[in-house]
Amino acid sequence: MSKEVDERVVEMRFNNALFESKVQQTMRSLTALNEKLMFKGAEKGFEKVSDASEKVKFNALLNALDSLSQKFSAVEVIGVTALMRITNQAVDAGERLVKALSLDPIISGFQEYETQINAVQTILANTSSKGTTLDQVNAALDELNHYADLTIYNFTEMTRNIGTFTAAGVDLDTSVSAIKGIANLAAVSGSTSQQASTAMYQLSQALASGTVKLQDWNSVVNAGMGGQVFQDALKETARVHGIAIDSMIKKEGSFRETLSKGWLTSSILTETLQKFTGDLNEETLKSIGYTDEQIKKIMEMGKTANDAATKVKTFSQLKDTLTEALQSGWTQTWQTIIGDYEEAKELFTRFSDVFSDLINKSSEARNTVLAGGLNSGWQQLNTALGNSADFYSQMLEKVMLANGSISQKQIDDAGSFAKALQQGGVSAEQLQDGLKESYKQLSALGALSDDALKAKKLDPAQVRSLAKSFEEVNQKVADGSLDLDIYSKKIGELSGREH
DSSP states (O other): OHHHHHHHHHHHHHHHHHHHHHHHHHHHHHHHHHHHHTOTTHHHHHHHHHHHHHHOOOHHHHHHHHHHHHHHHHHHHHHHHHHHHHHHHHHHHHHHHHHHHTHHHHHHHHHHHHHHHHHHHHHHHHHGGGTOOHHHHHHHHHHHHHHHHHSSSOHHHHHHHHHHHHHTTOOHHHHHHHHHHHHHHHHHHTOOHHHHHHHHHHHHHHHHHSBOOHHHHHHHHHTTOOSHHHHHHHHHHHHHTTOOHHHHHHHHSSHHHHGGGTOSBHHHHHHHHHHTTTOOOHHHHHHHTOOHHHHHHHHHHHHHHHHHHHSOOSHHHHHHHHHHHHHHHHHHHHHHHHOSHHHHHHHHHHHHHHHHHHHHHHHHHHHHHHHHHHSOHHHHHHHHHGGGHHHHHHHHHHHHHHTTSSOHHHHHHHSSHHHHHHHHOOOHHHHHHHHHHHHHHHHHHHTSOHHHHHHTTOOHHHHHHHHHHHHHHHHHHHHTSSOHHHHHHHHHHTTTOOO
8 A cells, every 4th residue: 555655656756757848848839839920031922922913914804894894785785775676566566466456457347348349249240140139149248258257368359259250150159169168278288368369369260261271270389279189189070070080190291281181170170179168068969979988088178178277276367367357347337337239339329429519510610710710712712612612713714814804924923813813802793793604604504405415525413513502602692691792802811821
């Protein structure tokens, strides 16, 4: 026990000495650290950094930043301008849409109404000999109008072309079916309403000639409607009617080359177009000569074509369909207000008679006032004499030459008797003498027979008409409505005036 205590005491002394030596070592380490923390010579390093910083030029960097700023400003302007344009275009599009769905249909509806009225006249002229009535024409056009409402195709174009179809000798019902068939074919072929209108016009021209020629077919192809669907339908119709179309194609080399043979007639074309309408029933197709299998395919094709024409697939088609429907609605409104073909004809004819009478009277009064103020007295006298003016002028010239009131030299110098008269004037007595002499000679001629007048190379009817005219002129002088004294003064007063 005591030994253990002794050892611990000795050990503590020994550790204390060790502790002091370690403390001294620690102090030396701290002193060295302090010296290092003084950063002797560091101030010189910062002076060098300062000197170096003064030599650094930031112009290029600043210029780059300015350029970048300008570019961002330009981008901002472009962006704002673009947004303004987009906004304006959106507003304009909205205005156009509102206008297209409000005001435009009213105007275009009236235009469509006028087109329909004109078409009625054309169709009646072409089909009345076949017993077609006005009610039948109106019913046919109403059917087309209803069809146009369901599709993107234009009723005005249909109406315009149906007149050409009927002018080509196609009956009304077949013409309506053909027009619908072309529109449905255009839908199946993916053609636009404008292309359909082109095809309608071209095929109507072909119908007028009796056969579809190569140039007609080229127009159909250019309209995007001359594809395999239409060709197959035409070939099928040809086969049913006993035309060896397959042999012709094999011989000529292609479908288009066979058209020079004239097999694609009006009847083949119109029957084929009817198959695209979906309106033909099984009984009708069987009576033509189609088989059950062919009838099934034709019915399916008609349904497909109708769906293609009536199903709206794009926004543009939606807009066109709605516009056409609104337009057609206003067409019916105008028809209710104004009436059908016969009622419109009566109404506008009545308006025309009333307003034409007002306009004519106003024009006559205006021209009479202007003629009295601007025309020379001689011109006014000729107007009053009417048809007898030339004959009267000839007689007056002879009378005045005979009594010496005027000389041939005066006439020659002036260029004509009328101009010499205006330069020299004329009295009322001289005018009266000329009138009397004219009437005297006409009376003598009037006493001659027609044969005698013809022997003198005179027209009997013209002579008697002049004689009657001079009787009327004498009556006007007698009752004072034609005052020759006034005209004699006017001839002198307005002498030499140019007009």
